Amino acid sequence: WSSEPYWKDATIYQVYPASFKDSNGDGWGDLPGLISKVDYLHELGVDVIWVSPIFDSPQKDMGYDVSDYQKIYEPYGSIEDVDELLDQAHRRGMKVVLDLVVNHTSQEHEWFKESRSSRDNPKRDWYIWKPARYDENGVRRPPTNWRSYFAGPTWTWDEHTESYYLHLYASDQPDLNWENEECRNAIYDNTMRFWLDRGVDGFRIDTVNKYSKRQDFVDAPVTDPNSPHQSAPEMWCNGPRIHEFIHEMNQKALAPYNAISIGELSNTPHPDQVVPYVSAAAQELDMVFEFSLIRLGTGNILGPKYIYQPFSLPTLKKTTEKWQSFVEGTDAWTTAFIENHDNARAVSRFGDTSSPDLWNRSAKAIALWQTTLTGTLFLYQGQEIGMTNMPSSWGIDEYKDIESSGFYAEAVESGDEERIRKTLHGLSHLARDHSRIPFQWDDSPNAGFTTADAKPWMRVHDEYKSINAARQRDDPDSILSFYKSCLRLRKQHKQLFVFGSFKLIDPENEFVFSYIKRDTRGSGKKAVVVLNMSKEARAGPNIAEEMDGDEPRLLVSTLARGEMEQKSHQPVLGPWEGRVYVNY
Numbered sequence: 001w002s003s004e005p006y007w008k009d010a011t012i013y014q015v016y017p018a019s020f021k022d023s024n025g026d027g028w029g030d031l032p033g034l035i036s037k038v039d040y041l042h043e044l045g046v047d048v049i050w051v052s053p054i055f056d057s058p059q060k061d062m063g064y065d066v067s068d069y070q071k072i073y074e075p076y077g078s079i080e081d082v083d084e085l086l087d088q089a090h091r092r093g094m095k096v097v098l099d100l101v102v103n104h105t106s107q108e109h110e111w112f113k114e115s116r117s118s119r120d121n122p123k124r125d126w127y128i129w130k131p132a133r134y135d136e137n138g139v140r141r142p143p144t145n146w147r148s149y150f151a152g153p154t155w156t157w158d159e160h161t162e163s164y165y166l167h168l169y170a171s172d173q174p175d176l177n178w179e180n181e182e183c184r185n186a187i188y189d190n191t192m193r194f195w196l197d198r199g200v201d202g203f204r205i206d207t208v209n210k211y212s213k214r215q216d217f218v219d220a221p222v223t224d225p226n227s228p229h230q231s232a233p234e235m236w237c238n239g240p241r242i243h244e245f246i247h248e249m250n251q252k253a254l255a256p257y258n259a260i261s262i263g264e265l266s267n268t269p270h271p272d273q274v275v276p277y278v279s280a281a282a283q284e285l286d287m288v289f290e291f292s293l294i295r296l297g298t299g300n301i302l303g304p305k306y307i308y309q310p311f312s313l314p315t316l317k318k319t320t321e322k323w324q325s326f327v328e329g330t331d332a333w334t335t336a337f338i339e340n341h342d343n344a345r346a347v348s349r350f351g352d353t354s355s356p357d358l359w360n361r362s363a364k365a366i367a368l369w370q371t372t373l374t375g376t377l378f379l380y381q382g383q384e385i386g387m388t389n390m391p392s393s394w395g396i397d398e399y400k401d402i403e404s405s406g407f408y409a410e411a412v413e414s415g416d417e418e419r420i421r422k423t424l425h426g427l428s429h430l431a432r433d434h435s436r437i438p439f440q441w442d443d444s445p446n447a448g449f450t451t452a453d454a455k456p457w458m459r460v461h462d463e464y465k466s467i468n469a470a471r472q473r474d475d476p477d478s479i480l481s482f483y484k485s486c487l488r489l490r491k492q493h494k495q496l497f498v499f500g501s502f503k504l505i506d507p508e509n510e511f512v513f514s515y516i517k518r519d520t521r522g523s524g525k526k527a528v529v530v531l532n533m534s535k536e537a538r539a540g541p542n543i544a545e546e547m548d549g550d551e552p553r554l555l556v557s558t559l560a561r562g563e564m565e566q567k568s569h570q571p572v573l574g575p576w577e578g579r580v581y582v583n584y
């Protein structure tokens, strides 16, 4: 395993900087705050810190709308703070990855201001401008019928030059035109090499599969007859030149620095489409996030995203298996993650938060599931202490995300009461806001996220006094302590957990999630992971049988020491109990 690159068995931790730690009492997290918590992350077992965008931005989409790639948004701190973060992390043997948002910029970016200034501006072609269409009544219509992610059309009319510009996300986020070579080179230089030269270790690359659009710009087939805007990912996702662009980016700006790259690959649910991005021979990306698992329960994201879709445990298992095993027999690499800043909390979605006991148990079962999966492991801030969704009693005013407000406004506009009710219900389960509330550090006012008299930019969770990091730090039975020991075990047994193969046991079982992890490089070592994903006691599989005659040894259990039977070949698992057996 020593010949493998470091990022394969690394634990990568995502920091959402606005909500992690505020050092100056303005209610907004910042870099000095993050620096003060580097030791916390180091103790947890984190190897790489990924920081969501900290660049200058009007914050229409929480910094995923960059107005200057080389400047830090002032409330986050300064460029010297980034140097200090790199220094503090590197001293501890940790790495730092920044978020690279280059499918689009903010409309406040100088490039866009120039581009929109006249039709013959040298940067006109750096964005995607198209003429209007006119219907039979002479009414102006956008160039195509595509629907954007945050509801509404992907085109906005610009009066000044009488043209539409394309934006897959908000109208404040115009798409860059990757067909233009000068624009691509500016991206490599201005955003990537600039930060790599300062010592940054790599990038999480936002919306990495959307740079190449189909160039015919035609209407998508009508799938939602009630809307003028249609889901159209086939027009701009995984487009004709995408692999050429990513390979070029790799050669010009990643490989020369030995920088790591993690691409965000939404709308790509077929392994055949994913492999080319992460095949080692292709020299494109080290890893990607594929979203089938994290999106369970979500409606079509380019349509009724927030109409909740119930799913069963067998579906969860098969989805896990699909994205665990798709790399077998290839030179590609996978990732394991269940939370990020665009999705609700895992324990609220996949666990049980109906009582403190079930919350604790199910968060540990989720921890055991995640930390025994093949691929590079990603944790999202607060996952390690079992942070939960915002309380269901909170009203729509507490939702600050541009996507939540877009979908809610769309429902209200429809005047359809049922749709409004369903959208509110969906948001309470799935909204991006749930993962964006302040980190719960301790039981002091504002959960120790900011000073007592400050007003945090999002409301602090009502339950911060019982769910917080300080309370869990010295408690051996806490979720935090369990994550720490799982992360240690994952490294100690990496041939199984990080690099092993994955095979489901009893896929149709609706309550117990079990699988075999096997060393595929000849040691004969294997592990059986058994997770009771329900609140009643359940029988697990026959462990001795799964071990083919080898004597099973209990490696870890989610229950405190003493509570568990040491030897049982067909264990009965308590509510949300999880165990791992090994044959060595």
Ligand code: TEU
Pocket (backbone or CB within 6 Å): 061, 064, 065, 101, 149, 150, 169, 206, 207, 264, 266, 301, 341, 342, 403, 432
């Ligand atoms: O998300 C890209 C994206 O397409 C989705 O996966 C995202 O989850 C969104 O909710 C779609 O409805 C990235 C960022 O992670 C997200 O925070 C940004 O809003 C988006 O890009 C635009 O930059």
